[in-house]
Amino acid sequence: MIMLSLQLMSSATQESSELSAMYSWLLLVNTLGSVVLLGLVGANIYSVIRQLKKREAGSRLTTRMVFLFVLVALAPAAIVFYFSMQFLHQGIDSWFNVEIDRAMEDALELSQASLDQRMRWHLKQTQQLTQKLEELSENSATLEVDNLRELSGASEMTLFSRQGRIVASSSINPSDILPSMPEDHSWLQLRQNNEFVALAPVREDELMIRVIVSVQTQEQEPQYLQALYPVPIRIADLADSVEFAFVRYQEMNYLRDSLKLSFSLALSLVLLMSLLAAIWVAFVSIRQIVAPVKQLVKGTQAVASGYYDQQLPVIAQDDLGFLVESFNKMTNRIALARDETRQASAEVENQRAYLETILANLTAGVISFDATYKIRTANQAAYRIFHIHVNHFIGQTLMELTQSYGELTEPLKSIQRLLEQADDIWQQRIAFLGPNGRQELLCRGTPLFSQEGQRVGAVVVFDDVTDLIQAQKNAAWGEVARRLAHEIKNPLTPIQLSAERLQLKLAAKLDSADADILQRSTQTIVQQVEAMKEMVDDFSQYAKPSKKQAVEIDLADLIQEVLTLYMTKTGVQFKTEYDSGLLMIKGDPVSIRQVIHNLLKNALEAIDFKGQIEIGVHRVQKNNTDFIEIALYDDGPGIKDEQIEQIFEPYVTTKAKGTGLGLAIVKKIIEEHGGAIWVDARRKIGAGFIIQLPATNMREST
Amino acid sequence: MGLAALPEFCAAGQFGSEVKKAELTLSGNNYLLTAEFAYQLSDHAKEALKNGVPLFWTLQVKIWRQRDFFGDVTIIDRSIRYRIQYHALLNMYRVRNEITGQVENVSTLSSALEMISILHDFPVFNKNVLLPDIAYRAGVRVIFDREALPLPLRPIAYLSSQWYLSSDWYLWSLTK
Numbered sequence: 005m006i007m008l009s010l011q012l013m014s015s016a017t018q019e020s021s022e023l024s025a026m027y028s029w030l031l032l033v034n035t036l037g038s039v040v041l042l043g044l045v046g047a048n049i050y051s052v053i054r055q056l057k058k059r060e061a062g063s064r065l066t067t068r069m070v071f072l073f074v075l076v077a078l079a080p081a082a083i084v085f086y087f088s089m090q091f092l093h094q095g096i097d098s099w100f101n102v103e104i105d106r107a108m109e110d111a112l113e114l115s116q117a118s119l120d121q122r123m124r125w126h127l128k129q130t131q132q133l134t135q136k137l138e139e140l141s142e143n144s145a146t147l148e149v150d151n152l153r154e155l156s157g158a159s160e161m162t163l164f165s166r167q168g169r170i171v172a173s174s175s176i177n178p179s180d181i182l183p184s185m186p187e188d189h190s191w192l193q194l195r196q197n198n199e200f201v202a203l204a205p206v207r208e209d210e211l212m213i214r215v216i217v218s219v220q221t222q223e224q225e226p227q228y229l230q231a232l233y234p235v236p237i238r239i240a241d242l243a244d245s246v247e248f249a250f251v252r253y254q255e256m257n258y259l260r261d262s263l264k265l266s267f268s269l270a271l272s273l274v275l276l277m278s279l280l281a282a283i284w285v286a287f288v289s290i291r292q293i294v295a296p297v298k299q300l301v302k303g304t305q306a307v308a309s310g311y312y313d314q315q316l317p318v319i320a321q322d323d324l325g326f327l328v329e330s331f332n333k334m335t336n337r338i339a340l341a342r343d344e345t346r347q348a349s350a351e352v353e354n355q356r357a358y359l360e361t362i363l364a365n366l367t368a369g370v371i372s373f374d375a376t377y378k379i380r381t382a383n384q385a386a387y388r389i390f391h392i393h394v395n396h397f398i399g400q401t402l403m404e405l406t407q408s409y410g411e412l413t414e415p416l417k418s419i420q421r422l423l424e425q426a427d428d429i430w431q432q433r434i435a436f437l438g439p440n441g442r443q444e445l446l447c448r449g450t451p452l453f454s455q456e457g458q459r460v461g462a463v464v465v466f467d468d469v470t471d472l473i474q475a476q477k478n479a480a481w482g483e484v485a486r487r488l489a490h491e492i493k494n495p496l497t498p499i500q501l502s503a504e505r506l507q508l509k510l511a512a513k514l515d516s517a518d519a520d521i522l523q524r525s526t527q528t529i530v531q532q533v534e535a536m537k538e539m540v541d542d543f544s545q546y547a548k549p550s551k552k553q554a555v556e557i558d559l560a561d562l563i564q565e566v567l568t569l570y571m572t573k574t575g576v577q578f579k580t581e582y583d584s585g586l587l588m589i590k591g592d593p594v595s596i597r598q599v600i601h602n603l604l605k606n607a608l609e610a611i612d613f614k615g616q617i618e619i620g621v622h623r624v625q626k627n628n629t630d631f632i633e634i635a636l637y638d639d640g641p642g643i644k645d646e647q648i649e650q651i652f653e654p655y656v657t658t659k660a661k662g663t664g665l666g667l668a669i670v671k672k673i674i675e676e677h678g679g680a681i682w683v684d685a686r687r688k689i690g691a692g693f694i695i696q697l698p699a700t701n702m703r704e705s706t
Numbered sequence: 707m708g709l710a711a712l713p714e715f716c717a718a719g720q721f722g723s724e725v726k727k728a729e730l731t732l733s734g735n736n737y738l739l740t741a742e743f744a745y746q747l748s749d750h751a752k753e754a755l756k757n758g759v760p761l762f763w764t765l766q767v768k769i770w771r772q773r774d775f776f777g778d779v780t781i782i783d784r785s786i787r788y789r790i791q792y793h794a795l796l797n798m799y800r801v802r803n804e805i806t807g808q809v810e811n812v813s814t815l816s817s818a819l820e821m822i823s824i825l826h827d828f829p830v831f832n833k834n835v836l837l838p839d840i841a842y843r844a845g846v847r848v849i850f851d852r853e854a855l856p857l858p859l860r861p862i863a864y865l866s867s868q869w870y871l872s873s874d875w876y877l878w879s880l881t882k
Contacts (some may be wrong), residue, residue: 028860056871112794189813203796205811247795254794255856262858269861328829333800334881 034273041280048287061305062298073286077279085275100257112250112265115243119235123201123213126233129156130215131199134229138164138220146172149229158231160184160213163219165227175358186216192229194218204232211235221467272286296324312339321549367467372452374461377401377423389445389468411437415445420447423462433469437685442649444470481654485547493540496533503529542665546654546672553648556700557588559621559632560613566600567619575613581620587632590700595673602666603636603693609638610691623699630699631679639690648683721748721868723763725876728846730830739767741846743873747817754859755799755815760791762804762851763822767830769880772841780841781842782831786853788822805820833882835882848873 052070053062084324125298130533133152145163153161162183163172173183186200194200200216213233235243256263299316299477314327314335333581346520360383363370369386371379382397392409402423409416415436422430426449434445454460507526511519560582568577589596607617620635643651652671654664674681677697685694743765747755755761766785770778773830787804793811799818801810812818836842850871852863863869 027857028864031861115795187813203797205793205798205800243795247793248795251792255758258759260756261858262856262862266858266861572714 021578023033028280031273034277038273038277038280040278041284045280045283045287048284060298062294062300065297066294069290069294070283070286074283077282077286081275081279085271087272089268090588092271093158093264093623096260096264096350099292100260104253105257108250108253110672111246115246115551118269119203119240119243120237121241122201122233123215126213126215127201127217129231130217130238133231134217134219137229148172150174153231156231158232160230160232162230164230171227183230184214186214189607190214190216202219203235204551211240252373295319296328300328303335307335307338309366312342347593357411369466369468370463371397371466372461372463373423375459377420377462379460386466389443389466419447419449422447426451434466441650442470443468444473455664474675477653482547485543485654489540489544489547493544496537496540500530500533501587502561503533537602542669546665547671553592553594554590555593557589557591557593559589559634559697560594561595562596563600563621563634566597566604570604570608575615576608576611577616579616579618581618583622587621588700589677589697591677592699598669599673599695602670606666607636607638607691611638612640615639623694626696632699634695634697635684635692636695637684637687637690637692642687642689643683643691648685652681653685708756716791719798721746721751722871723848723850723873725831725846725848725873728767728844728876728878730844730880731827732833733827735833736829736835737831739825739830739846740827741765741767741825741876743823743825743848745823745848745871747815747819748871750866751871755790755792758792758858759859760789760854762854763788763790764801764849764851765822765825767828768845769831769835770843770845772843772879778843781835784828784830785849786825786828790818790822805865836880836882838882840881843877844880845875845877847875 017350032057040679046604052063053068054426056067103606134154136152137148140148146580148164149161153174153176159176160183161174162185163168164170164185168185170183174446175183184204186194190200190202194216198215198218202214204212204214211234213235214230215233216228216230219229220226296316296319303314303316311337315332316324319326363383364379364385366383366385369389371386374380378399378401379397385394387397390409390412392405392412396408398407402420406416407414415434418432418434422432429450430450431446431448432446436443436445438523445466446469447464449462451459452461452463503526507522510522514522570576604617611617616639618635618637620633622633622635624633652667654668674695674697679695679697681693681695684694687691723746724744726737726744726827728864730737730739732738745763751761764785765788766783768780768784769782771781772778789802791800791802792798793800796811798811798813801812801818801821802808808817810821812821814846850869852860852869854871855863859869
């Protein structure tokens with residue numbers, strides 16, 4: 005379309021062309037076209053600049069390519085344009101030069117001179133004719149004019165007065181009644197010079213010589229004779245031709261600058277339009293070329309930021325298309341590899357979780373350490389054994405833990421020492437006093453080494469063997485008690501009976517002094533045997549498994565019932581505190597009553613029946629199980645620290661008399677009921693015992 | 707028959723053309739236009755003429771029927787086209803009526819312009835063309851035909867004010 009329009013404009017500059025009439029419109033249309041193209045190119049440049057500022061993908065490539073395109077298109081076009089302009093101007097200038105100028109003017113002058121000569125000749129001829137008219141009267145003059153015209157060869161001859169009144173007229177063409185009269189400005193010349201001669205174009209294409217001279221007739225007013233002589237056709241044609249050429253040349257000469265301007269304008273417009281069109285096309289095609297590159301850049305960025313599912317559309321089957329296809333294959337593979345890695349890591353994670361679950365559900369505590377002895381992991385059992393919350397464990401060293409948990413200083417320190425010293429698997433039994441009383445741990449440690457032989461950490465596994473050891477001890481004591489009961493109780497009755505028999509038989513035969521000795525001795529024997537029997541009974545009671553009868557017991561009722569028996573003891577103040585509602589356990593009421601009796605008896609003895617005894621019964625929750633806790637405190641002298649560890653073992657007593665089995669029996673009964681008893685070490689005044697028994701139907705009873 | 711001459715213009719600059727007066731008179735069945743024009747050529751135009759470039763003028767007369775909501779409708783559009791050219795051989799100006807082919811030769815430019823500055827009793831339209839009780843508008847103007855200039859001059863003629871030689875409309879209203 006652009007080419008068509010330019011071609012039309014080029015044709016229009018040929019003046020003969022029919023398109024000449026459309027020249028202005030074509031110029032306007034082409035200018036508008038240029039403006040539109042300029043707008044398009046401008047918009048494209050603006051968008052590229054914006055992309056450059058935003059550092060968009062492919063914008064720099066686009067800029068560089070456009071720059072190159074424009075340079076490549078502009079340079080030759082500018083050179084061609086420059087030389088075309090040069091040739092154009094020189095070409096147009098060469099049409100005109102001084103010689104042609106002068107020749108043209110000379111030709112015109114020559115034809116004018118030739119006509120002038122002819123005019124002068126006709127003037128002279130007419131002047132001679134007037135002499136013939138001068139003597140004639142007006143009437144005869146009228147007749148004479150006809151003759152004179154024919155004589156002189158004029159095509160028309162008219163005699164008129166100064167005022168313009170026609171006196172006589174004669175024409176070669178009889179139909180011309182009205183003679184051609186001179187123009188106003190001819191009159192002026194005529195009045196001044198009494199003669200007038202000029203060329204007169206009578207009709208468009210007919211040239212005449214008009215001659216007017218004054219005639220001295222006999223009339224008063226002067227008269228004029230006008231003669232119109234035809235110019236010979238040959239001369240007229242030549243003059244016409246010269247004039248035409250001259251006018252044409254003069255016109256061209258005059259239009260020279262305009263012509264140059266016009267051609268320059270047309271040429272500039274052609275150049276501008278084709279350049280702009282080229283640049284625009286360059287923009288469009290570069291955009292098409294750069295589009296896949298742009299996509300590739302975006303795709304690469306996406307892959308760089310972790311989106312491997314990026315697939316780019318393949319626009320063309322060229323080199324860039326191949327590149328895009330390769331990119332797609334690459335991202336595909338990366339995505340596949342990533343999925344595989346994910347799957348593998350998920351499997352590893354599953355394995356880890358599985359192991360963690362197993363570890364968490366082990367009854368043994370497991371703690372792993374890193375190379376700097378900081379705790380990396382610890383399982384649930386470890387928390388349970390040490391009574392330390394999960395959050396406080398991880399990332400700390402054992403020494404740091406001792407600062408916040410003073411009661412654990414001993415075991416933690418010894419584990420730390422073992423960790424640092426051991427180069428191989430070690431095993432150690434560690435005892436310490438926990439919040440629930442004495443605890444015994446069996447620790448096994450394994451240092452971990454990397455493949456290079458560097459120490460990277462350690463694992464410590466420990467079991468709470470308190471109950472196991474206690475059970476072993478209990479079994480041993482039970483056996484001892486059973487043997488004692490059996491071996492000692494049997495000879496006691498014959499000893500007692502024999503002593504009584506000695507008393508009975510010998511008392512009468514002895515004198516009073518000896519009888520008295522005997523009396524006292526046998527009494528001592530009997531009393532001691534009684535005491536021994538009692539002791540052996542205690543042992544057998546401790547040794548034999550209790551006949552348990554599982555009954556629902558309300559602990560508050562039971563304690564209150566036992567307490568009423570001791571209320572009468574003056575000087576002792578009992579302070580009780582029970583949680584509201586039922587405090588039910590399942591157990592043997594006789595055994596539980598004995599536990600309360602034993603503890604109360606101990607407490608009363610400790611305070612020497614003077615002072616205060618506090619008893620509290622509460623509900624507590626531990627390890628998601630409901631317990632009823634009995635706390636019993638006195639304000640006596642308390643228990644010495646070194647005794648606390650062994651106080652529940654048989655034959656340990658602080659009292660002057662007693663079998664030392666009271667607390668051992670208590671502990672046995674409580675453990676048989678699935679509970680626990682320990683000395684409340686936090687209590688600084690007097691002694692305190694805590695008993696926890698599993699509660700029953702807590703939800704129903706509350 | 708209300709013919710009122712209402713001059714609505716015009717800028718009489720240093721050069722250009724002007725409609726001095728114009729009126730339509732009814733004579734018999736025809737309306738005749740009598741008008742007077744004034745021309746003042748710019749230096750460029752005079753120079754071009756002197757160098758043999760023919761100049762064209764068109765005297766245009768138009769009658770519109772006035773409408774309220776839409777644009778006016780042209781019902782009559784008549785024009786006379788003149789050509790003035792200089793003849794070097796005779797040192798004369800030739801005025802040619804392009805419609806009738808009538809030619810006049812005059813020796814000065816001013817007389818040539820004078821020849822096209824008076825329009826006398828030019829029959830424009832039949833009186834039956836006008837309907838009673840309808841408002842009409844008549845207008846007369848002179849158009850200098852730039853498109854008739856030689857091709858190289860045309861772009862310049864549009865860009866230079868020297869070639870803006872047309873007159874504005876001379877308008878008046880017209881009713882039967």
